[in-house]
Amino acid sequence: MDALVSFLTRRRDGAIASRDLDITTEALNFGRGTGNEVELPGPGVMLKEGVLHKRPGGLFFESAKQGSVIVDGKVVRSAPVGIGTRIQLGGYDVIILNPPPGKDVAVSVELTRPLDDTLETLKARSVTSLQDIGVSKRRWAWISALVVLLLFFAWPLVDTYLLEPEIRYDNPMEVATERAPWPVAADVAWVSGEISGPHKFVAKHCNVCHETPFVQVRDAVCLSCHEATGHHVDPVKMPVSGITDVGCQTCHKEHQGVQHIVRNDQAFCAGCHDNLKQWAPQTTLANVAHFGNDHPQFSPAVVVDPAARRTERLVLEKATWPKENSALTFPHKKHLVAEGIIVPGQKDRKVLDCGNCHLPEPGGVGFAPISMQRDCMGCHLLNFEPTAPARTLPHGQPAEAQLILKEFYSDLALRGGAEMEEAPAIVRRRPGTQLTESERLEALAWADRKSAEAGERIFSKSVCGACHAVTKAEVVGRPHWDIVPVVLADRWMPKGRFDHVRHVAQDCGACHAARASETASDVLLPQIQTCQNCHGGERAEQKVPSTCITCHDFHFGNQPRMTAPGQRPPHRAAQRAATP
Numbered sequence: 001m002d003a004l005v006s007f008l009t010r011r012r013d014g015a016i017a018s019r020d021l022d023i024t025t026e027a028l029n030f031g032r033g034t035g036n037e038v039e040l041p042g043p044g045v046m047l048k049e050g051v052l053h054k055r056p057g058g059l060f061f062e063s064a065k066q067g068s069v070i071v072d073g074k075v076v077r078s079a080p081v082g083i084g085t086r087i088q089l090g091g092y093d094v095i096i097l098n099p100p101p102g103k104d105v106a107v108s109v110e111l112t113r114p115l116d117d118t119l120e121t122l123k124a125r126s127v128t129s130l131q132d133i134g135v136s137k138r139r140w141a142w143i144s145a146l147v148v149l150l151l152f153f154a155w156p157l158v159d160t161y162l163l164e165p166e167i168r169y170d171n172p173m174e175v176a177t178e179r180a181p182w183p184v185a186a187d188v189a190w191v192s193g194e195i196s197g198p199h200k201f202v203a204k205h206c207n208v209c210h211e212t213p214f215v216q217v218r219d220a221v222c223l224s225c226h227e228a229t230g231h232h233v234d235p236v237k238m239p240v241s242g243i244t245d246v247g248c249q250t251c252h253k254e255h256q257g258v259q260h261i262v263r264n265d266q267a268f269c270a271g272c273h274d275n276l277k278q279w280a281p282q283t284t285l286a287n288v289a290h291f292g293n294d295h296p297q298f299s300p301a302v303v304v305d306p307a308a309r310r311t312e313r314l315v316l317e318k319a320t321w322p323k324e325n326s327a328l329t330f331p332h333k334k335h336l337v338a339e340g341i342i343v344p345g346q347k348d349r350k351v352l353d354c355g356n357c358h359l360p361e362p363g364g365v366g367f368a369p370i371s372m373q374r375d376c377m378g379c380h381l382l383n384f385e386p387t388a389p390a391r392t393l394p395h396g397q398p399a400e401a402q403l404i405l406k407e408f409y410s411d412l413a414l415r416g417g418a419e420m421e422e423a424p425a426i427v428r429r430r431p432g433t434q435l436t437e438s439e440r441l442e443a444l445a446w447a448d449r450k451s452a453e454a455g456e457r458i459f460s461k462s463v464c465g466a467c468h469a470v471t472k473a474e475v476v477g478r479p480h481w482d483i484v485p486v487v488l489a490d491r492w493m494p495k496g497r498f499d500h501v502r503h504v505a506q507d508c509g510a511c512h513a514a515r516a517s518e519t520a521s522d523v524l525l526p527q528i529q530t531c532q533n534c535h536g537g538e539r540a541e542q543k544v545p546s547t548c549i550t551c552h553d554f555h556f557g558n559q560p561r562m563t564a565p566g567q568r569p570p571h572r573a574a575q576r577a578a579t580p
Contacts, residue, residue, distance in 0.1 A: 001054045001104035003028050005038055006097070008110040018108075028052040028105070030089055031064065038094075038109060045090035052081070054104055059096065061087055152189040159186030193255035209254075222248040223562055230559040233280075240272070240279050251554070262549065266290065266538035269548035291546050292536035298528050300492035309487050316527050327484040328520035330467045336515045343379050350379075354508040364501025366491075372396070380466070384408075384454050387419050393458065398483045401458070405451040413443035413450075423450075452479055467520075492525055496551050 005021045005028075029036040031048035040049065048064040062078035063069040070088040071079045081087070087094040091113035097106040195203045202208040209217045223229065232243050251263040266289075272279050274289035286296035299313040306327045314322035335341060340349030357375045358367045370376075372395040382393045384405065391408065393401040412418050417431035426435070426443050435443065457463065459470045459481040469484040509515060511526040535550075536543035555562075 001025065001028075002102065003037075004097075004100060004103045004106040006106070006108045008108055010110070027054075028107070029064070030094065038107075040089060040092050040109070042090060042111075045092070049089045050087070052105070052107070058082065059105060061085075156186045156190055191255065194257045195255055196261045197258050198261075199254065217249060217254075219248050219562075222252075227561070228557070229562045230556050231562060232554050232556065232559065234559055236560075238280050243272075262554075264547050264549040266547045269552070269554075273548075288548075290537040291548070291550075292532060292540055292543070295528060298493065298525060300523060300525055301489055301494050302492070302523055303487050303489050306485060306487035311489060314523075316523070316525060318527075322523050323521040324489065324523055326488050326520060327469045327486045328467060328488070329465070329469060330520040332514040332517040332520075332522075332524075341379065344381055354512070354514065358508075360500065364504070365499050367500070376467075380463070382458075382463070384458055396483075398459070398464075398481055402451075402455055402481065405454050405458075406447070409447040409450040409454070410444060413447040414440065448478070455479060455481060492523070495553075495556075497553065498551065 001024070003023045003025065005023060007019045007021070009017045009019075011017060023037050025037050028038060029048060029051045030038045030040060031050075032040055032042065032045040033047040036048060046064070050061055050063045050069050053060045053062065057080065059081045060078060061069065061071060061081050063076075068075045068077050070076075071081065072086055081096050083096055083098050085096045087096075091111055093110050093112045095108045095110075097108055099106040191206075209221055211218070211221065233240065235243075251268070252261045253263075254261055270289040273285075274287055274294075276283050276285055276287055288295045296315075298316045300316065300322070301311040302314050302322045302324045303326050304310055304312050304324075306325055316322070335352050336354075338351070340351040343350045357370055360366075361368045372380075377395075382395060383389050383391060384393060385391060385408070388408075393404055413427050414435070415431055416427065416429040416433055418427045420428070424442065424446055426439050427446055456479070459465060459472070464470055464481075464483065468486070471482045471484060473480050473482070503511075511530055512524045513522075514524055517524060534544055535546040538545055538547045540546070
């Protein structure tokens, strides 16, 4: 709301001086603190006295402290206010005025009562020493020290090392459980904080991780559960002590509450990655220190050789935009036309969008693989003979499809009864008629020609060739077609992490230019500038604060494990359960 605040000062000659202040805010806060929109200096005023709100029902004033406020002479907690309402805050009077044009509210502020700020008055209202309440510092210091010693040192030690836990069987069919002799565990005072969510299942068994009292948890204990954890880099190829020699607790701080125990500050990664040559002179990676203004362009892993299943990391530069050789010729543009596509058996065209084919996988992070049966078969029928529309060819099996064609037309030729005007009489004869050897050869010759014609049509650009790269060769005098195996990159950004479900409010076309893509070789990824429109660095303002760990992991599964298999200690929880 737009507010006009007038600070009034009465001079000795009776004249009134006014200092006006224009304020635009959601609510008008009054108090001694400098964070208030209306500052009322003086020790007799609370840091925050109250707040003036504009609601659908009008103006309301509400006390910000535990007590009350005086509005028009009445002590209230909150009250509606209007033109002429007087609010007393310490020695100040706040009066609601008729707002001028363009303003939602106008108030005047005037110091009308003296503020008693003498030292004697402040002392009378305050308790400044223990003697004021009749307590001796020395006596209570000794009593407090003794209580701390007994409760937080002696009791946990006695309970841990001298008292045996009570073993109870609540049910003969149940496993024995330990019951402490106290309602509250004695060592609760030693707990430095609440344990994180993933470790809650061992929260009551401290010795699962803490093998020795007052000794920090060893890395071997962490790795007894997290045994599949890989290094950040290969410690043999890149023996960087700052990565390979640090302990688990350097980065993973437990007993910090339910917050995530993975370190996520930007300096953690930038400490090395802002000058990689210093740590790894042979590296080809680019330096990075800040996502908003110091991050290299994206380099997706693009398939360059489908036969060898080889990928290369290529930079998304507009001048040399990478092309993916996946052996697909699928055109996005033809499927995303505004007027829709023709669907066999339907009168109206069907308008497609990305969600028709790209279905989220469980969890929504990525998308399930495209399936011919689920996503394509509704439009791309694999039937091959108009007189037998129910007969279809299998997808992904070109040799089997050609065998089916030959068997179908051979069976039709030998059996007779073909309903094809262009077929010879011997093929259109009455079914069951006996054939001479010459007639049989004539019928089979027609079947060979017909299966070859059907194969030519099926494997052309009208059917298989619409999406796949097709090869043709002569095998024993007959044409033979094959489909080049399709190899798609499972993840274009193998070392990055992107969660699609968190961007569900964003239109797909804002990042992926699929509607303009005419070939399947187009790498439909956005450049980093698209992400930087919304995401900034760790302390970004007006953008989503993002650190390195937002998109990248530290431990990689393709790197050696943190410990050798023979050096991995046994699982501590399993050890404890096996102890009689």
